[in-house]
Amino acid sequence: MSTYHTSVLLREVVEALRIEKDHWYIDATLGGGGHSLAIIQQGGRVLGVDQDADSISYVEDKFKVQNSKFKIGVDVKLVRGNFRDIDKLVAEAEIEAVSGILYDLGVSSHQIDTPERGFSFQREGPLDMRMSSELGVTAADLVNGLTKNELYELFITLGEEYNARAICDRIISARGVKPIVTTSELAELIRGPKRTFAKTDPATKVFQALRIAVNDELHGLTESLPKALALLSTGGRLAVISFHSLEDRIVKNVFKEFEEKNLGIIVTKKPIIPSDLEQEENRRSRSAKLRVFEKK
Numbered sequence: 016m017s018t019y020h021t022s023v024l025l026r027e028v029v030e031a032l033r034i035e036k037d038h039w040y041i042d043a044t045l046g047g048g049g050h051s052l053a054i055i056q057q058g059g060r061v062l063g064v065d066q067d068a069d070s071i072s073y074v075e076d077k078f079k080v081q082n083s084k085f086k087i088g089v090d091v092k093l094v095r096g097n098f099r100d101i102d103k104l105v106a107e108a109e110i111e112a113v114s115g116i117l118y119d120l121g122v123s124s125h126q127i128d129t130p131e132r133g134f135s136f137q138r139e140g141p142l143d144m145r146m147s148s149e150l151g152v153t154a155a156d157l158v159n160g161l162t163k164n165e166l167y168e169l170f171i172t173l174g175e176e177y178n179a180r181a182i183c184d185r186i187i188s189a190r191g192v193k194p195i196v197t198t199s200e201l202a203e204l205i206r207g208p209k210r211t212f213a214k215t216d217p218a219t220k221v222f223q224a225l226r227i228a229v230n231d232e233l234h235g236l237t238e239s240l241p242k243a244l245a246l247l248s249t250g251g252r253l254a255v256i257s258f259h260s261l262e263d264r265i266v267k268n269v270f271k272e273f274e275e276k277n278l279g280i281i282v283t284k285k286p287i288i289p290s291d292l293e294q295e296e297n298r299r300s301r302s303a304k305l306r307v308f309e310k311k
């Protein structure tokens with residue numbers, strides 16, 4: 016729906032959240048606002064949260080055009096912040112009853128496609144990868160500052176990169192000559208001297224690992240989900256779309272714990288995945304998994 020980002024599992028999310036007129040929903044990962052807009056079009060009110068200032072200003076502008084249909088500040092509130100503080104952000108927005116919360120994890124296409132943000136191994140840019148300019152540590156800081164063992168651990172645990180040893184060797188010897196400062200420099204080092212024509216770029220997993228570390232993504236998610244559940248009204252639903260196994264495992268286990276503590280039920284025994292058509296039309300959707308929990 017926008018060039019900023021194509022929303023994944025749009026219909027499935029709206030169905031899962033069972034939107035009721037004038038009830039409040041939190042879009043914890045606003046991005047280009049596609050999911051938020053779908054919720055509003057069903058009659059819901061939305062608090063949209065994103066840690067990236069680009070997302071907030073983009074959606075503000077986009078929604079102004081539609082302003083005859085709903086009022087910003089009344090039916091829609093947009094705030095910049097990290098969803099690990101979701102409890103504070105909701106309190107500050109003075110929203111009391113929350114009927115549903117959505118997380119659509121990871122980065123937006125806008126972030127990947129903006130070379131200066133440094134997320135993409137396909138675009139020359141500074142090795143940054145921060146989703147928020149308020150974060151202190153960049154990918155370049157990690158690549159040039161961590162020890163060889165720390166880099167190895169990072170690539171194994173957050174990238175599941177089987178070639179981590181050789182990649183670390185190449186990074187250590189290159190940065191001994193001069194710091195590695197651009198996405199292309201790092202991507203070339205990861206790819207190494209032997210050119211192979213793999214389906215997936217060899218730089219994929221290391222870039223993923225660095226992005227997760229720079230943004231502390233897994234801890235943020237683990238901290239946020241219990242806060243989100245606490246915010247929900249009885250019968251309210253928590254919907255989470257994840258894009259890789261590390262995130263999905265967290266969501267699955269946290270939902271299991273919620274159920275064991277008798278806090279509600281897991282609605283999706285198996286995750287919902289995009290239709291064949293969606294996967295064909297939007298490559299990025301191929302790894303998406305939607306899990307839903309309903310509060311008791």
Ligand SMILES: C[S@@+](CC[C@H](N)C(=O)[O-])C[C@H]1O[C@@H](n2cnc3c(N)ncnc32)[C@H](O)[C@@H]1O
Nearest residue numbers: 022044046047048049050065066067097098119
């Ligand atoms: C996949 S995009 C969301 C796309 C959105 N659902 C749409 O339909 O356009 C993920 C967004 O979440 C934001 N984000 C990721 N982690 C976050 C966090 N911990 N707190 C707040 N925003 C976060 C990113 O900045 C990005 O804009």
